[in-house]
Amino acid sequence: MLKQFQDLLANFENATHLQIALADITFKFPSSCKYPNLSIRIEGFGLLNPLEGRTVSTLPEIHLALYLGAAITYHEAVVLEGITTEKINELNAKAILKEGLEACGDNDTYVMQKHLERLYNLRAKAKANDEELLQQLYKTYSNSLYGKLAQGIQKKSSFNSRDGASKRLPKSNITNSYYASMTTGLIRAALSAVIVAIQELIDEGHNYVIISATTDGCLYGIDESKLSVADTLNTDDKRYSYSSIIEALQDGYKKFNPFEKVDPLLAEKLKKFQSLRLLKISHEAWDDKQYIEVKHVANRLLNFKTRGQVGFYEEGTARVTTILAKAGHKIAGTKNEQAQWILEHYKDETIQKYEFTTLSSIQNIIDEECVIEDILSVPEERIISLDYDYKRYPISQHETAPHQDLNQFSKYRQSVDYLKRLRQRASIDAVDYKYQRAKQGVRKTGSNKEFVLRHILRALLQGVKPFTKLDMSYFKLAILLREFGASLSKIKHAKSTIFTPNMVQDTSGNRAVIRKILRTLNYPTTNNYSDFLELLLHKKITNAEEVSYLD
Secondary structure (H helix, E strand, C coil): CHHHHHHHHHCHHHCCCCCEEEEEEEEECCCCCCCCCCCEEECCCEEECCCEEEEEEEHHHHHHHHHCCCEEEEEEEEEECCCCHHHHHHHHHHHHHHHCCCCCCHHHCCCCHHHHHHHHHHHHHHHHCCCHHHHHHHHHHHHHHHHHHHCCCCCCEEEECCCCEEEECCCCCCCCHHHHHHHHHHHHHHHHHHHHHHHHHHHCCCCEEEEEEECCEEEEEECCCCCCHHHHECCCCCCCCCCCHHHHHHCCCCCECCHHHHCHHHHHHHCCCHHHHHHHHHHHCCCCCCCCCCCCCCCEEEEEECCEEEEEEEECCEEEEEEEEECCCCCCCCHHHHHHHHHHHHCCCECCEEEEEEECCHHHHHCCCCCCCCCCEEEEEEECCCCCCCCCEECCCCCEECCCCHHHHHHHHHHHHHHHHCCECCCHHHHHHHHHHHHHCCCCCCCHHHHHHHHHHHHHHCCCCCCCCCCCCHHHHHHHCHHHCCCHHHHHHHHHCCCCCCCECCCHHHHHHHHHHHHHCCCCCHHHHHHHHHHHECCCCCCCCCCCCCC
16 A cells, blocks of 8 residues: 555646545654644644654645655555446445445536535625625535534544533544545645745745744735735725725725735745645636635734734724634624734733633533523633744744654643743743753752852853852852852852853843842953853843843
């Protein structure tokens, strides 16, 4: 089966349809790869795309990974041959005769195709007529087919009102892990190809920015001098009767120009990727010329986690919310009010809670011990969670990089959990500081003042520049620094303990303690002790090139 899979892989560039093929692999991308495309599922966190690991991937995903330079070891593969009408009839002949059923006809080979095509056309008609409720209904109906294909594959419990208890959701009559995997695998490969294409344009010198990607869509930015929001809107549509772009967006106008017209440079680049070519073929089979659509536009954006974004279009003093992904928060109010709520709480220094209302569940209603007997609004309280999720690790205030492996991701998440247990915000600086200390094996015990003293003593006694050779006895040093908690035993221990630079957190309190100790040791105040701060303080990600010297 491995040989058959590799043959399909070798000929994938010329494929005109998607063969059902998956492989269990170990992979490793080059360290220079900014957007590795192979995903590993992590319980409770969804999908992660590290530089190396082991996973089960589909044919189009592995094809793209090889394009990105991944080294792949194959363990096992599954390939399902195409099923023809004749083959189905041959396999089921005895059963058909026994049950008195009709043989499979020429139009019955792809059992879901006509049903999906009908739903697709109904949704397209609803979208064209601005019937949002119907459009969402047909979208949900179509997506539920994938839900039934994947039902019961992953462990999931649901409340059974007949039995009055939660039970594991069983497989449906059409559950098929191969079909489900290929459905999501092709889309993951196509979305990854879009991200790879944008990165290639960036590498070529074009002014693009990759912001976020999840499920089947991505957010990216282009220099406004090259492409403005006005360029994206279809102002030739007969329903466009607005005097300005801001007026159109405030009215909810969402008729956009075709993607190829909006961003012809990227559209041309995408043609080289086979997963996107197959996606295009599948759309064209149903007379749909747009396999990629522009869904939202903004000229100001806050991206705070994988499924959390707030985007605005601003024109002068006017502003309208055009993108709102709330990361699971249930917020009351208008779209603009909800966006403002997120912006305000994003700046919270400590973890806060918020209240919202939800409807009582069937489980509540039929529970004899519960006072709720009907569908009611029920108040709930939940922690506000607007911190970054660290599925990629931050390397600057606005840039991230892929984790090397699951172990690195786990250590970042442990740092997040540690801060949350202390009821502190998991800011990128706080998490990076905790992660770097854990990585270096530096434990923080005692007060901040004691921690600062330990590191200064280690650097001083081990002659780490800019510290100079100690010109006094340990006893005198202990007396001199007694107010900071120094003792003979601590000084002797500092002499033999490894000094690790940049392990003191950069706070105004720690900087004050460092300067006070240095003054006590009679070090000159050259540049406000900037050389010593460079040695001792952890460099924040948000200002990696600037330690606070002058406060």
